Amino acid sequence: MGVYKRGSSKYWYIQFQFNNKTYVRSSKTTEKSVAKQIEREWRRKLHAEAELGVQERIKLVDALDQYVDSKTGIASHQNIQYRANRLADHFGPGKYLDELTYADLESLQRHERNIGIGGHTINHLFTILRGTRKHAARNGYAVPNVEFPSVVIPKRPLRWLSLKEEAELLGELDPARTSKGVSMDIRNQTLVRRDMQDNYDLVILLLDTGARYSEIAKLRWSQVDLAELTINLWRPKVSNESILYLTERALAVLSRRARESNGRHVFECRKGNSRNYAPISIRKAFRRAGLQDCTIHTLRHTHASRLIQNGMSVYEVKEILGHADIKTTMRYAHLERRSVSARARDVIQRLSS
Numbered sequence: 514m515g516v517y518k519r520g521s522s523k524y525w526y527i528q529f530q531f532n533n534k535t536y537v538r539s540s541k542t543t544e545k546s547v548a549k550q551i552e553r554e555w556r557r558k559l560h561a562e563a564e565l566g567v568q569e570r571i572k573l574v575d576a577l578d579q580y581v582d583s584k585t586g587i588a589s590h591q592n593i594q595y596r597a598n599r600l601a602d603h604f605g606p607g608k609y610l611d612e613l614t615y616a617d618l619e620s621l622q623r624h625e626r627n628i629g630i631g632g633h634t635i636n637h638l639f640t641i642l643r644g645t646r647k648h649a650a651r652n653g654y655a656v657p658n659v660e661f662p663s664v665v666i667p668k669r670p671l672r673w674l675s676l677k678e679e680a681e682l683l684g685e686l687d688p689a690r691t692s693k694g695v696s697m698d699i700r701n702q703t704l705v706r707r708d709m710q711d712n713y714d715l716v717i718l719l720l721d722t723g724a725r726y727s728e729i730a731k732l733r734w735s736q737v738d739l740a741e742l743t744i745n746l747w748r749p750k751v752s753n754e755s756i757l758y759l760t761e762r763a764l765a766v767l768s769r770r771a772r773e774s775n776g777r778h779v780f781e782c783r784k785g786n787s788r789n790y791a792p793i794s795i796r797k798a799f800r801r802a803g804l805q806d807c808t809i810h811t812l813r814h815t816h817a818s819r820l821i822q823n824g825m826s827v828y829e830v831k832e833i834l835g836h837a838d839i840k841t842t843m844r845y846a847h848l849e850r851r852s853v854s855a856r857a858r859d860v861i862q863r864l865s866s
Contacts, residue, residue: 515527515528515529515549515552516528516540516545516548516549516552519539522539523543524539524540524541524542524543524548525539525540525542525543525544525545525547525548526538526539526540526548527539527540527548527551527552527555529552529556531556531559531560531563532559532563536555536559540552540616541616542616542619544619547615547616547619550615550616550660551614551615551616554614554615554657554658554659554660557658558611558657558658561658568611568653568654568655569653569654569655570609570610570611570654570655571609571610571611571649571654571655572606572607572608572609572610573600573601573604573608573609573610573612573613573645574601574604574606574608576610576645576646576648576649576654577597577600577601577641577645578597579645579648579649579652580593580597580641580644580645580648580649581593581594581597583648589727591727591787591789591790592637592727592790593641594789595789595790596637596638596641597641597645599638600621600638600641600642603621603624604617604621609655610645610646610649610654610655610656610657611654611655611656611657612657613642613646613657613659614657614659615659615660615661615662618639618642618659618661618662619662621635621638622635622662622664625638629796629800629805631666631808632664632665632666632667633666635664636664636666639661639664642661643661646659669806671814671818671844671845671847671848672806672807672811672814673811673814673815673817673818673819674720674804674807674811674812674815678802678804679720679815681802681803681804682716682798682799682802682804682807683713683716683717684802685798685799685801685802686709686712686713686716686795686798687709687713688706688709688710688713690709704783708794709794711780711788712794712795712798714766714770714780715729715730715780715788715795716795716812717762717763717766718732718763718766718767719809719812719813719816720812720815720816721759721760721762721763721816722744722757722759722763722816723757723813723816723817723820723833723834724744724746724757724813724835725748725813725835726790726792726809726810727790728746728748729779729780730780730787730788730789730790731778731780731787731788732744732746732778732779732780733777733778733779733787734771734774734776734777734778734779735777737767737771737779739764739767739768739771742758742759742764743756743757743758743759744756744757744759746835748835753835753837755832755833755835757833767779792809795809796808796809799811813834816833816834817830817833817834817842817845818845818848820833821845821848821849822848826849827839827842827843827845827846827849828842830842830845
């Protein structure tokens with residue numbers, strides 16, 4: 514029978530026969546095309562069980578844990594852990610990996626879109642699930658033969674902050690501001706204020722260095738030379754090294770933190786390790802400042818755009834940002850061309866005046 518509507522239900526139902534047995538269930542979707550995809554996946558699963566035998570099953574949360582463990586020691590391990598935790602929270606403890614369906618993935622994508630998560634981050638979540646499936650299959654577990662939904666990522670103009678927008682963002686991050694989220698309990702108030710100070714300081718360093726979030730979040734004091742006013746960055750994402758000079762306000766931030774720190778890292782989580790990937794408070798500050806179209810990566814764009822707009826070439830900016838390939842830096846080339854055009858106008862104007 515395939516997929517069909519039943520009574521007054523808004524969902525499509527699936528019904529078919531396999532090995533003289535009738536299978537029927539709701540697809541839990543109002544999209545006929547999705548219901549057909551679920552039917553195909555269900556048929557493939559039954560066929561695999563019949564032909565190859567039933568493999569050992571594993572809970573999705575356990576499969577995620579094993580995948581994360583397999584990535585221990587790589588530069589992006591904490592990011593993988595953060596995203597795996599989000600997936601575990603979304604799907605819950607009871608779901609088996611081999612039960613994962615196209616409809617589940619569609620539901621995940623809708624949920625993330627509804628809470629303001631962009632396409633790139635959703636793709637990262639799907640990448641974690643693909644890696645988890647592949648790792649589990651290598652270890653002999655039953656895995657889903659599931660296709661992943663396409664993620665539409667609209668092309669947008671390059672976004673950077675004006676000086677006014679920067680001031681508004683920093684105002685929303687200012688640890689001295691009144692926060693409704695600060696508990697009256699003294700201990701909690703101290704912890705929340707410390708987190709607010711961390712977010713403020715982190716954004717200042719991102720704006721003034723152009724570094725990636727992970728590079729500053731994991732920055733060690735051994736990489737900072739306050740006497741020489743430099744940060745020595747090893748960039749694991751592209752396997753290169755950069756020496757960045759500190760602005761006055763970046764120096765002020767690091768000097769204050771150095772006086773208050775007893776640890777190895779400039780930013781530490783509450784357990785004393787390097788800061789985890791914790792962007793939520795900064796995202797909320799963007800929204801409070803009316804900058805809904807901005808992300809943490811906008812801070813890096815802001816740094817690069819300001820350099821280009823003030824006369825630096827894309828090749829010079831490539832070195833500052835630590836790009837491995839000039840093609841990545843070329844997204845800022847139109848700003849350089851505009852700057853060159855303005856300087857050309859000024860030359861002609863001086864000659865003709």
